[in-house]
Amino acid sequence: MTLETLRPRLDFPSYEEVAKRDPLNIDGAMKILPDLNAESNIEGLEAVTKDALDESRRQRVLSQTDALAVIRDMDFLTSSLLRHGVQPFEVVPELEAELLRVSAIARTVPRGTVFTYAAANPAGERRRSFTGTAEEDVFIDAVSRSIVALDDAVDKIGSVSPYSGDVTAALNTSGAAMDEMVRSIIEVKRTVTPEFFTFQMRPYFESLTIGDKKYTGSGGAQIQLVAIDFMLWGCEDQDPDYLAFFADNVDYLTPVQQRAIENYLKNNGDRSVVSLITRESNADDDSRQAAVDLLRKIRKFRYPHRKIAQDNFKLRPDDAVGSGSYKPDILDVLIDKTEGAIAQVEESRYE
């Protein structure tokens, strides 16, 4: 392993490290957050948020790990206020500037993401949860396992270059990560009913404007699959719907994940993996087989996931959008592109 590939992993705290931290000394209040939410106790939520803000402002010097934990916990509070119809910055005006200050230290967006909601969320007694239910627990754990597995995939595909040689190994590692994602979606499908997600959980993932920019609530579109698609086929795609989806969500990735994409583009220009292995004269059958296997696993995640989304949207008004502010049609777009990429690699095997 070269220094170049090691460095990006070393300069961003791990999810476990962030999960361990309680810089706002808020573990106790987080335990009662589900009760405050169940009672729509807006006064209680405001009081906890104000205390959290005071504590955060007292700590002028925060480590990056603590800053990420602050962003995580503040987002549980602001998203809870939003869910009960309260604009957080109207009741706690200084919070907006504090989120911007802390996010600059954390080197992330000024709002919680799927990474702080799930992967950096402590397990057991210290679990942060909007509803405190078994369903939300399953959801957080399932998403978390996918995120942890996908980091490896992003890393490996990000290191692919025309000279690295081991495209096949990178694609096979990513296939293992997608197996985890398939397991996750099946578990969520079995455990979290459309009624539960739509009426109990989705209201906690509303958008919030911070410093003149709208940030979506944490959601699946922020997961690293957006980076994997981009390297596999997306960096050569011109479809405006897809490009807008990518541009919206790439901001929520961690700097390490964003750097993997930059690294990929630096080494390959805008040639996607699919293009590399179908057009380059030195591409072999092993890499094509590995690419087809990986893309099929992505497809195996996407169909049941779209079914879950469709079942949820049957319960919602016609103009409803997902946590990432999209209509479920975006899932059709991504399925079509996945099918297209599979067909492209399969055809090249018989040329």
Ligand code: HEM
């Ligand atoms: C009840 C559960 C779920 C519902 C209703 C749901 C719904 C949606 C919707 C509507 C989108 C479109 C973007 C948006 O506006 O948010 C989306 C995107 C996405 N979701 Fe979910 N989702 C659920 C669970 C999950 C789980 C458990 C995972 C991961 C293990 C996941 C991963 C993704 C990914 C990766 C995307 C981006 C689109 C893609 O790559 O196909 N979702 N989801």
